[in-house]
Amino acid sequence: MLCDHCKERDAVVHLTQIVENAVTQLHLCEKCAAAKGIETTIAMPKHPLGEFLHAVQQQASPSAGDQVRCAYCDTTLRDFRTSGRLGCAQCYTAFEGALRELLRRVQGGTRHAGREYVPPVAVGTERDATLEALRSRLQQAVVDEEFESAAALRDQIRALE
Amino acid sequence: MTLDLSLLPDGGMPWITASGAHADIVLSSRVRLARNVAGFAFSPRARDGERLRVLQQVREAAQHTESLSHAVLLRVDEMTANERRLLHERHLVSRELAELDTPNARSGSAVLVGNEAALMVNEEDHLRLQVFRSGFDIGGAWERAARADRELGERLPLAFHREFGFLTSCPTNVGTGLRASVLVHLPGLVLTQEIGKVLTGLQQMGLTYRGLYGEGSEVVGNFFQISNQTTLGRSEDELCDHLARVVSHVISREEEARRVLIRDAGYIIEDKLWRAYGTLRYARSLGVDEAMNLLSGVRLAVGLKLVGGLSVYTLNKLLVFSQLGHLSLAEGRALTESEASLARARYVRGVLAGEAGSA
Numbered sequence: 001m002l003c004d005h006c007k008e009r010d011a012v013v014h015l016t017q018i019v020e021n022a023v024t025q026l027h028l029c030e031k032c033a034a035a036k037g038i039e040t041t042i043a044m045p046k047h048p049l050g051e052f053l054h055a056v057q058q059q060a061s062p063s064a065g066d067q068v069r070c071a072y073c074d075t076t077l078r079d080f081r082t083s084g085r086l087g088c089a090q091c092y093t094a095f096e097g098a099l100r101e102l103l104r105r106v107q108g109g110t111r112h113a114g115r116e117y118v119p120p121v122a123v124g125t126e127r128d129a130t131l132e133a134l135r136s137r138l139q140q141a142v143v144d145e146e147f148e149s150a151a152a153l154r155d156q157i158r159a160l161e
Numbered sequence: 162m163t164l165d166l167s168l169l170p171d172g173g174m175p176w177i178t179a180s181g182a183h184a185d186i187v188l189s190s191r192v193r194l195a196r197n198v199a200g201f202a203f204s205p206r207a208r209d210g211e212r213l214r215v216l217q218q219v220r221e222a223a224q225h226t227e228s229l230s231h232a233v234l235l236r237v238d239e240m241t242a243n244e245r246r247l248l249h250e251r252h253l254v255s256r257e258l259a260e261l262d263t264p265n266a267r268s269g270s271a272v273l274v275g276n277e278a279a280l281m282v283n284e285e286d287h288l289r290l291q292v293f294r295s296g297f298d299i300g301g302a303w304e305r306a307a308r309a310d311r312e313l314g315e316r317l318p319l320a321f322h323r324e325f326g327f328l329t330s331c332p333t334n335v336g337t338g339l340r341a342s343v344l345v346h347l348p349g350l351v352l353t354q355e356i357g358k359v360l361t362g363l364q365q366m367g368l369t370y371r372g373l374y375g376e377g378s379e380v381v382g383n384f385f386q387i388s389n390q391t392t393l394g395r396s397e398d399e400l401c402d403h404l405a406r407v408v409s410h411v412i413s414r415e416e417e418a419r420r421v422l423i424r425d426a427g428y429i430i431e432d433k434l435w436r437a438y439g440t441l442r443y444a445r446s447l448g449v450d451e452a453m454n455l456l457s458g459v460r461l462a463v464g465l466k467l468v469g470g471l472s473v474y475t476l477n478k479l480l481v482f483s484q485l486g487h488l489s490l491a492e493g494r495a496l497t498e499s500e501a502s503l504a505r506a507r508y509v510r511g512v513l514a515g516e517a518g519s520a
Contacts, residue, residue: 073202085285087206089199089320089328092335103325103332109394112326114337115307119199119318130200 003029070094071137071153072130093159094152131160164244166251166490168233170276173253174293174481179473181296185464186412188344188384188477189293191252192302192401194310195329195338196288199318203330204269204283212269212283219282222316223273228309232275237266243495246486248272249374252293256374258284278309285330286338288313297412299341299405303397326393336393341401343408344373348383348461349418350411352430359411363387366407373453373480382453387411419465434462442513446499447506452483475516483509 001011004027011027066078075087077095086092092099103110134157141150166172176189197203198218201211223229237245237258246261248254253272258281260266273280281289290313292306313319320328326336334340350356363370369390372380387408389400422430437458441447447455460476462468481487488504489496496504 073206075206085205085330086203086332088202089197089322092322092325092328099325099332103335103393106333107336107391107393111324111394112322112336113394113399114326114339114396117314117319117321117327119321120315 001027003032005032071149071156090156093156169274173251173274176293176295177477178295179477181294181298183412184296184473186346186415187297190298190302191291191293191342192306193340194290194306195286195334196327197320198287199320204287209268215287216269216271216282218317222313225316226312228278228312229273229275232273235272237270237272238268243486243489247490250481250484250486253279255284277305299401303401334392337397339392339397339400340388341404342386342388344386346384346460347415348457349415349422351383352422353418355418368407381450382457431467434458434467438468441509444506446502448502452505471516479512
């Protein structure tokens with residue numbers, strides 16, 4: 001297909017324009033597209049983290065979901081979208097839905113296929129302490145009628161159990 | 162505290178000896194594992210007290226491992242900026258942990274340097290275990306890293322999720338937490354302008370590349386650090402084998418490019434490389450990027466056997482010791498960039514005069 005503009009070079013940019021409900025298709029070569037100020041190359045972030053943040057930011061625009069808070073470390077989904085860093089291991093449970101979608105995009109899947117790990121026996125006490133702390137926070141949240149964080153806490157307790 | 166680098170096994174640089182396979186093209190192979198201790202917020206979010214408790218637990222656990230029981234503990238949080246820079250120049254401490262632009266690093270930042278493995282503590286993740294090997298030896302690096310990781314995991318409760326695997330501060334590391342990388346010198350592919358195709362190919366194969374000092378560093382001196390892009394969904398062995406297979410192909414492409422250069426442009430190349438050697442041998446001032454590029458030329462000349470009497474080991478040493486932190490250490494004071502350029506030229510001249518290259 002030849003460029004609609006110069007009719008000389010091959011069209012490589014295919015642009016769909018919608019002007020006042022009328023749809024027009026424009027096929028341009030790279031040179032004419034550049035002359036018209038149409039960006040033909042998307043700047044490729046050079047580092048994995050850059051690409052990753054790019055993907056994070058491309059995900060759902062700011063929404064109510066951004067207020068979801070990890071009950072353990074207080075990080076919000078919005079914090080995560082800004083920094084690209086999770087606050088603690090429990091964040092993986094608190095933001096599971098958003099993370100699952102993100103992992104599919106940046107990692108190509110969500111299921112670990114590497115080494116399995118069984119923590120040393122002593123970890124039980126560590127986990128029990130965490131569980132105990134979470135349970136008392138859950139009780140308090142119920143008393144305070146903070147049902148959203150109570151639900152998050154309940155999920156985390158289930159995950160740990 | 163005063164940092165005494167002579168206490169470190171192999172100076173913390175087991176890769177520098179150039180004793181491994183393909184050492185003229187591959188400087189080092191590295192496997193890094195990211196792990197977090199269960200029950201604590203990740204390091205960037207953790208309070209100082211938590212970071213110190215993590216360090217304490219890691220020290221205790223390390224004492225009971227074979228891989229790290231004799232390791233030297235370096236408290237990065239008690240070091241001057243130049244001491245941190247030295248460790249960064251030796252690849253023992255990442256840019257993030259070194260915090261070069263601040264007077265003091267955060268509490269609990271440390272690195273344990275053992276014979277086979279090094280362990281950064283309170284970097285972006287509580288634990289960043291690294292194993293470096295000389296030349297092309299991903300398998301050897303993985304084997305040692307796996308051993309140290311198993312030993313640590315038996316003592317320390319690590320954050321692990323049944324579906325997502327080992328949990329990390331950044332989801333780009335989750336799952337295996339494994340980043341395997343190979344630091345390669347590819348002047349042949351750059352000079353024959355084949356490098357673009359090779360780098361695009363790497364990305365299509367699920368690999369990525371960076372400069373000499375990893376994430377955020379520019380490519381200088383034709384040094385490329387090639388590593389796996391994803392960490393989840395494939396086993397550690399698969400990730401390492403895949404990287405090794407692709408890098409092995411890159412090495413053959415580089416060797417082929419070098420043959421083409423010598424065949425088609427022998428005298429031009431020879432002239433260019435001897436000029437690089439001449440500049441290094443006699444210059445009175447050398448900028449850091451300039452030195453890196455000239456050393457790349459001499460490295461190629463040694464690989465092509467155009468210059469004799471110079472070892473790859475010497476060239477590896479020059480790469481590390483001609484950097485700002487090491488020059489400052491040798492001069493006994495913090496140098497400015499322009500002072501460093503003079504000191505760098507003096508240092509390089511001295512080394513090359515001692516190991517005179519011959520045609």
